[in-house]
Amino acid sequence: MISAVLETTPLAQRALGGRLELSGPLAELRRQGAALLEAKGLPGPRDEAWRFTSLRGVTDVPFQRANASESALRASSTPKHELAGAVSWVFGEVPAASVIQALPPGIEFWSSRQSGPIPAWAKASLTPEKSAAPFAALNACELEDVWCFRLSGSPAPLQIIYPGPIEATPSMLTPRVRIVVEAGAHACLIETTTPEGVAGPSLTNSVSEIFVGQNAQLEHVRISLGTPQSRQISSVSAELTRDSRYRSRLISLGGALTRTDLTVAFTEPGAHADLDGLYFASEGEQVDHHTVVEHRVGRCESLQKYKGLADGNGQAIFDGIVRVHSGAAGTSAHQQNRNLLLAENAVIHSKPHLEIENDDVKCTHGATVGRLRLDEQFYLQSRGLDLETARTLLVYAFASEIIDGITLPAARNLVRREFLKKLGNPELFAELAEA
């Protein structure tokens, strides 16, 4: 089996071929990652969770590790997506001690590059997950750095920017972060992936782990911007404890492949997860979202609303599972997926499902895939707008529900701006964007 994996996936072969550096704080993560990768390999079309995702250009390419700090340096020297009012750090930077010291109140930082004792709150970031998904295992195996942030009180919004590799040859970055939201905190996290300006094929294989403490609130906005040569595979997981509230907004606006796996686990009662997503695949792009919501305990509520668009020959996937475990009484779980096909050759797969092992639950799910309605286009045309403008406005109207649901104004404006750019008509919306 091992040899089969190594033969068929140059990416895994390369990862396992090098000598693993098994000293320092990342040793256990790396060891476990390599063991999982060796045992299971990377997925292919026969894996159910990857059936619709084409991994051409990913597993068949022996991406080399990018120079993370140089890549970060380039990104931070040409800031494009930094949010006003937020603490914005580019992953891969090696922040000086004085910079870490100067963080505003309520934000603490630890990186595995730092010497000295590991703070207790950051330790969980180094504990390997026994059943990590294949790309999370690859991430662990290739790991060079782990970033941890602890947010407490009402800190300034925290933005983490993931740059693209600086190299022109096929290169890979493997960011890994852990965010700990302390009990009672009200925090906002924005993750932005921007492989813009990257010369060659790139892979960003990231892992984000989030822990929301008791009675804490986190708004988490994740914006993935892509290029025709960028592949992004992101594993995001959130653990929600008693009476916590988690708002996730996953925004994926293209790329050769942009796949995000979101796992939300309720581990204590009384928590609430509000999970929205917006994705848009145009010509040559594949955008996937896979969500798993684990209602392990009762009296928790999850709401999912994902909206997707595909244009040209673009492909988009929404695959959502809600699992209500036995004993999770009083669960409320709702999942909704709405899609718009903008072209004949565009493809959208929608696969919402519920797995319920309990009686006392309120669960609903629904999915639609449609096209722009002629009568709606006609309404706009009958007001003098040309067909292209009419369609653009209708597409924006479709997406606006998700965009307007982003609470932090700076993040909302960034998403709106990028979405309108994607629609190819930013001038028309200059005023709209200021609204």
Place this chain on the structure above:
Amino acid sequence: MLKIEELSASVDGKSILRGINLEIRAGEVHAVMGPNGSGKSTLASVLAGKPGYTVTGGKVTYQGKNLLELAPEIRAREGIFLGFQYPVELPGVSNLYFLKAAVNAVRKHQGLEEYDAVDFLELAKQKMELVELSTALTQRPVNVGFSGGEKKRNEIFQMALLNPKLAILDETDSGLDIDALRIVAQGVNAQRSPSVSMLLITHYQRLLEYIQPDYVHVLVGGQIVKSGDHTLALDLEEHGYAEFLSAPTQAGAA
């Protein structure tokens, strides 16, 4: 202004309009009345260029041009306005933004200078008073969360801003309570002028108590079976459409 000759049209292969003849001169207000399924809304849709309708015969001349070969947006820019029975909602797009884009598209086509934001807001404020729409409502997304009456008032607000030469109002009175009807009618009446023509499509005579038409036409089975002045609407109110439905020429009509 508008001349319809022997206009026939079908939807999904089903013949709906069967030789309509109607001429509307500048400044005239015509009402087309008829029972459900008689083709009233189809007539409005065909004139405005709604997709899905096939013109199977006849011609329509608007200001000397062959109307039927113009795209819907060109008809709008040439001065035709259609007030919808069911206006579309546009979440995330503010009413004022949408209308400014629309008005400027029309002005550009007509060789007029486009409005900037300040001038447009000034103009919009005047017009919103006409239909008693609040500033808050006009800044909300187009028709989202509007009541039935607010949607119709918004249609008339749009009409006032777009300043059409020919306004076609399709069942603008449907679903309106008496106060909303009064406001809508007041908005329409304020726009009557010797250079503006109107075509009111309605099922009931009620609207015509507020907007008195110059001519009333009865549409049954896709044909105009009777024309008269505004008193015809009163007759219809009293006697209904039974007289026309039983006419032998209408056998088999929808």
